[in-house]
Amino acid sequence: MADPTQLTLYYHPLASFCHKVLVALYENEVGFTPHLVDLGDPDANAAFKRIWPIGKFPVLRDEARDRTVPESSIIIEYLAQHYPGPVALVPADPEQAREARLKDRFFDLYVQEPMQKIVGDKLRPDGQHDPFGVAQAQALLKVAYGMLEQTLAGRRWAMGEAFGIADCAAAPALYYADLVLPLGAEHPQVNAYRSRLIDRPSFGRVLQEAEPYFHLFPG
Numbered sequence: 001m002a003d004p005t006q007l008t009l010y011y012h013p014l015a016s017f018c019h020k021v022l023v024a025l026y027e028n029e030v031g032f033t034p035h036l037v038d039l040g041d042p043d044a045n046a047a048f049k050r051i052w053p054i055g056k057f058p059v060l061r062d063e064a065r066d067r068t069v070p071e072s073s074i075i076i077e078y079l080a081q082h083y084p085g086p087v088a089l090v091p092a093d094p095e096q097a098r099e100a101r102l103k104d105r106f107f108d109l110y111v112q113e114p115m116q117k118i119v120g121d122k123l124r125p126d127g128q129h130d131p132f133g134v135a136q137a138q139a140l141l142k143v144a145y146g147m148l149e150q151t152l153a154g155r156r157w158a159m160g161e162a163f164g165i166a167d168c169a170a171a172p173a174l175y176y177a178d179l180v181l182p183l184g185a186e187h188p189q190v191n192a193y194r195s196r197l198i199d200r201p202s203f204g205r206v207l208q209e210a211e212p213y214f215h216l217f218p219g
């Protein structure tokens, strides 16, 4: 297990892209120090932007290697490379690895990002909403749901029997997407996959830790 003092995760317990990395950390029981960033606090916000000026979390800081690693997929690649465990987050086989990365991108770009757009719009002040953008996001999510309904048929996890990076991405993406655009009865495969993700102990722990903050989730 990694020395928890050498890895610091800048994150927020409610943030879906942070959930993705937390699942990866918990899967392999990698020790780390959680650093909760309150972006609403000007000092904390400024301090975080000195680490990663883009200002989006998660960001992993590895003191042992003197590396600052932003972007959830890159963090998971980094963990797979430097802090491996029983769960191979990225498959060893290059063809399988490419496929897993595509699925990771799919969940980020076509499920999580449209979900964020819909949620983000609820947080906008009156007069600043973007109904056209929200409708586009809903349409994209529906296409993604339909594609997943096909690709998940007969699979326990995104890549088959082995849990990995794509499932880390899928867990928060589908958890929240269903809240803003319900999967409904027409997506039984995706619904069942989402339930399996929620039952996975690593994601269950993430949801439990997010519980005290759920009242901040709009709607």
Ligand SMILES: N[C@@H](CCC(=O)N[C@@H](CS)C(=O)NCC(=O)O)C(=O)O
Pocket (backbone or CB within 6 Å): 015, 016, 017, 018, 039, 055, 056, 057, 058, 070, 071, 072, 073, 108
């Ligand atoms: N591409 C980034 C996206 C990260 C992201 O969007 N993080 C959200 C939280 S889930 C965030 O930091 N939002 C705060 C903001 O945009 O101000 C990743 O994969 O890590």
